[in-house]
Amino acid sequence: MNWETVIGLETHVELATKSKIFCGCTTRFGGAPNTHCCPVCTGMPGALPVLNQAVLEYAVRAGVALNCHITRYSKFDRKNYFYPDLPKAYQISQLYLPIAVGGRVELSTPSGTVSVGIHELHMEEDAGKLVHDPWTDQTRADYNRCGVPLIEIVTQPDFRTADQVIAYLEQLKETLQYLGVSDCKMQEGSLRCDVNLSVRPLGSRELGTRTEMKNLNSFKAIARAIDYEARRQIELLEQGGRVVQETRRWDENKDATYAMRSKEDAQDYRYFPEPDLPPIELDEGWLARLRAAQPELAPAKRARYQADYGLPAYDCQMITSDRVLAQFFEGLVELGAPAKQAANWIMGEVLGALSARGMEPREMCLSAGTLARLIALVEEGKLNRNTAVKVFEAVFDQDGDVDAYVRAHGLEQVNDAGVVQAAVERAIQAHPQSVADFRGGKEKVFGFLVGQVMRELKGKADPKLVNTLLRQVLGGT
Amino acid sequence: MKITTELIAHISQLSRLSLPEGEQAAMAAQLERIVDYMDVLSRLDTGDIEPMSHVFPVRNVLRADEEQPSCDREALLANAPARDEESFLTPKSVE
Numbered sequence: 001m002n003w004e005t006v007i008g009l010e011t012h013v014e015l016a017t018k019s020k021i022f023c024g025c026t027t028r029f030g031g032a033p034n035t036h037c038c039p040v041c042t043g044m045p046g047a048l049p050v051l052n053q054a055v056l057e058y059a060v061r062a063g064v065a066l067n068c069h070i071t072r073y074s075k076f077d078r079k080n081y082f083y084p085d086l087p088k089a090y091q092i093s094q095l096y097l098p099i100a101v102g103g104r105v106e107l108s109t110p111s112g113t114v115s116v117g118i119h120e121l122h123m124e125e126d127a128g129k130l131v132h133d134p135w136t137d138q139t140r141a142d143y144n145r146c147g148v149p150l151i152e153i154v155t156q157p158d159f160r161t162a163d164q165v166i167a168y169l170e171q172l173k174e175t176l177q178y179l180g181v182s183d184c185k186m187q188e189g190s191l192r193c194d195v196n197l198s199v200r201p202l203g204s205r206e207l208g209t210r211t212e213m214k215n216l217n218s219f220k221a222i223a224r225a226i227d228y229e230a231r232r233q234i235e236l237l238e239q240g241g242r243v244v245q246e247t248r249r250w251d252e253n254k255d256a257t258y259a260m261r262s263k264e265d266a267q268d269y270r271y272f273p274e275p276d277l278p279p280i281e282l283d284e285g286w287l288a289r290l291r292a293a294q295p296e297l298a299p300a301k302r303a304r305y306q307a308d309y310g311l312p313a314y315d316c317q318m319i320t321s322d323r324v325l326a327q328f329f330e331g332l333v334e335l336g337a338p339a340k341q342a343a344n345w346i347m348g349e350v351l352g353a354l355s356a357r358g359m360e361p362r363e364m365c366l367s368a369g370t371l372a373r374l375i376a377l378v379e380e381g382k383l384n385r386n387t388a389v390k391v392f393e394a395v396f397d398q399d400g401d402v403d404a405y406v407r408a409h410g411l412e413q414v415n416d417a418g419v420v421q422a423a424v425e426r427a428i429q430a431h432p433q434s435v436a437d438f439r440g441g442k443e444k445v446f447g448f449l450v451g452q453v454m455r456e457l458k459g460k461a462d463p464k465l466v467n468t469l470l471r472q473v474l475g476g477t
Numbered sequence: 478m479k480i481t482t483e484l485i486a487h488i489s490q491l492s493r494l495s496l497p498e499g500e501q502a503a504m505a506a507q508l509e510r511i512v513d514y515m516d517v518l519s520r521l522d523t524g525d526i527e528p529m530s531h532v533f534p535v536r537n538v539l540r541a542d543e544e545q546p547s548c549d550r551e552a553l554l555a556n557a558p559a560r561d562e563e564s565f566l567t568p569k570s571v572e
Contacts, residue, residue, distance in 0.1 A: 017542050024545025033563040038548045044556075054542035075530060082493050084567040132569060140564035268491055273530035281536045 001238070002202040005230040006210075007165055007195060008119075008157035011172065012150050013182045014126060014190035015058045021125050021149035022049030022092065022277075029188050033142035041125075041147035043088035049276050051076075055149040056099070056280065057290065058181035059123045062151055063100025064291055065175050066118045072282045074099045076123075076274040084141050085127035093152075095271045098122035099280075107167045114164050117156030126150050145189075151181075157196065157207065162226040166219050169193065178297045178323045186217055193222060198243070199233045208233070209243040213257055215250050225250040229257050301326055309339035318347045324361035325350070331368030337375040345371060349389060353396050365399045373402045382406075384413050384463055414461045417469065423456040424469050438474060446470070478516070480509040 020027055023040035039047040063070050074097045078090040103118030128146040132139045153172070159165050173184040173191060184191040193216050198208035213229060216222045228250075233243050248257040296304075302316040311319075320326045325346060332342035350371070354361060374391060377383040383391065383406065394405055406412060414420060427449055428435050438445040453466045482501045485508070489496050496504060550563065559566040 019542055019544045024540075024543060025547045026544050032550075034550050034553060034565070036547050037550070037553055038545075039553075042553055050538060050540045052542050053539040056539065080491075082491075084565070087565070130567075131564075137569050138559070139567045139569055140561070141567055142564055268487075270491070275531065278531055278533070278535040278538050 003199045003230075003234045003237075004202045004204070005160055005197065005199050005226070006157045006207060007159035007197050007226065008210075009153075009155045009159070009165065009168065010194040010196070011153045011155075011169070012126075012192045012194075013062075013153065013176060013184065015055055015149040015151060016180065016182050017052055017054045017058065017149055019052055020147035021052050021055050021123070022147055025147065027148045029190075031144050033140070034144065036144040037146070042143050043086070049092065051277060051280070052149065055123055058149075058179070059099045059121065059151050060282070060287070060290060061179050061294065062153070062176060062181055063103065063121050064294060065179055065297065066100070066103040066105055066121065066153070068100035068103030068118055068121055070282065070287060071097055071099050071101060073097065073279060074282070075279040076277045077271045078274050079124075079269045079271055081269055083127075084139065085130050086125075086146065087128070087141070087143060091125060091127065092274055092277070093124035094122035096273070097279075105168070105171065107164065107171055109164055109167045111161075111163070114158070114167070116158045116164075116168055119154040119156050121151055121153045124150050124152060157198075162223040165195070165226060166223055169219060169222070174298050174321070178295055180295070180323075186219075189217070192217065195222065195226060195229075197226060197229050197233070199230055199237065208237075209245050211243065211245065211257075212247045213250055214247060214260075221250055221252055224255060225257060228255065232257070298323075298326070305329075305339070309333070309343075311339055311343055315340075315343040315347060318351075319343055322361045324364070328361070328364075328368050328371075332372050332375065335368060335372035337372045338379065341375050341379070342372075345375060345392075349392050353393070357397075366396050367399050370395055370399050370402055377402065377406070381415055381462060382413055383411060384460065386463075387411050387413065387460055411460060414457050415465065417465065420453070420457065420461055420465050420469055421473075423453050423461070424466070424473050426456055427452040427470075428473060435474065446474075449474075478509065478512045480505045480512065 014027070015021075017027055019025060020041055023038050025036045025038050025041055028036065034042075040049055060070055074094065076092050077095040079093045079095070080090045082089055098120040100121040101119070103121070105116050105118065107114045107116060126145050126148040128141055128143040130139050130141055155168070159168065169191075176182045176184055176191075182190055186192075195213045195216060196210045197213065198210035200206060200208040211229065211233070213225050216225055229248070236243060244259075247260045249260050250257050298320040301320045302313070305311045305316040305319065306313060318325075319329045328350070329342055329346055332345075333339050337345075350361075350364075350366070354364060371392070374383070374388055374395075378385055378388045391402060391405055391411065394400060395402055431449065431452060434445045434449055438449070449470055450463070450466055453470060454461055454463070457466075482505050485496065485501050485505050554560045554563075554565065557565045
């Protein structure tokens with residue numbers, strides 16, 4: 001029998017606000033245990049939560065970007081459960097009137113366009129971190145993360161393959177980073193994904209029994225867990241068994257999912273309206289201003305770069321893969337760098353230097369002004385491209401002064417035809433055999449001779465001029 | 478509404494309260510009387526009435542996204558039933 005895999009995602013994203021969702025404690029990652037805490041986020045009796053307006057704004061921005069309907073009258077609910085990662089014994093979340101509903105995103109994947117429905121997007125608080133100590137058999141609770149703002153984005157079961165899921169997550173990450181609402185660092189847990197998966201005979205309209213997979217903390221783990229779990233369910237059904245609705249944990253070391261001890265009645269969260277937080281009523285004017293101020297997202301930038309600068313699709317994809325890079329590119333172009341040159345420098349030297357240092361674009365110190373100056377020097381013929389790369393490496397880490405470096409190291413390009421001509425002649429005299437070989441038809445030797453001339457001039461000569469003069473001398477004699 | 482001993486067992490499990498066997502039947506009977514008392518509300522037709530979630534006509538209470546100093550950890554941990562130098566302690570609860 002042919003089977004179809006049906007997947008829906010619940011993605012939790014930590015918002016990049018300065019303070020927590022209901023109190024003024026910092027949202028900074030890490031910190032000594034329980035030092036980013038106050039009576040509100042540790043659930044002390046009598047403490048009153050107050051909603052951070054940036055959380056509301058970021059959630060609405062994300063909802064607009066995902067083409068959701070924004071709920072004009074929204075409120076919070078209590079999700080009750082006993083687990084010490086939340087000291088109040090409930091999580092403040094949104095069940096009945098989430099801030100955004102009914103969105104849709106279009107994904108372009110190698111196998112075509114996929115349309116994914118967004119069921120809803122809601123605001124909630126993150127939970128604390130529990131660490132079990134096997135020696136004392138006790139669990140330590142650190143509430144630094146407790147109350148960090150989250151949005152949870154729930155899709156419709158519209159995915160059929162792991163590739164589609166990854167394409168969605170990459171696009172979601174890109175969108176949220178462009179909006180500036182989250183840094184989406186999976187390794188720090190600021191983007192976390194639960195996968196709901198079921199299988200059914202191909203052509204069937206009915207959904208099979210699903211399992212939920214948690215603990216997926218990389219795109220790779222998600223893809224592997226999906227493949228594993230689909231195979232497990234299909235094998236189970238083909239052997240006459242049935243799938244049990246349960247939560248399964250992905251074990252990266254074993255490359256397998258296993259059932260978590262099912263907590264009896266764990267799904268009974270007894271939601272009720274949160275009495276401590278008044279409802280939210282959105283003002284149409286506020287919403288219109290926010291819509292107008294939405295930043296240009298990556299797909300729009302890609303289309304514009306192709307149309308306005310004639311850049312290849314590949315270049316546009318690379319440059320817009322990160323908002324900071326795209327801004328950097330726009331900065332270079334604004335400062336007069338030819339678009340294709342700017343793109344080449346970003347895709348080659350800039351990404352290379354970042355990757356060699358294990359850095360993210362936003363950690364880069366180099367300013368657009370510095371690189372634009374370097375590009376201008378190459379364009380004006382004052383530096384050759386190879387020397388410029390050396391200068392780039394020298395100024396990259398501290399955003400150094402390009403002109404000062406070039407002056408201090410005497411790197412100006414040698415454009416004086418007389419000087420180059422002399423060097424060409426010296427090279428020819430020094431390598432008569434090579435010259436004879438070239439004239440005998442060995443075209444390859446030409447590159448060697450160019451290298452010799454460049455060496456004479458310490459690599460600073462204009463390569464075009466060297467080429468021209470060398471050909472003239474070799475051909476003319 | 479009929480409150481069974483199974484429902485009592487379910488509710489006590491959810492609320493982490495352990496009831497001695499012998500008290501379950503009595504608790505079921507008492508809870509049933511309380512819930513029946515609430516039944517008086519069912520006599521009203523509330524079909525056209527918005528559910529009320531908040532008593533006061535207050536909307537949009539928001540604070541600016543500003544970081545405030547957190548509390549002294551010692552003060553936070555002072556009332557914990559169990560603690561060490563830096564954390565709250567709970568019985569084993571990680572799977």
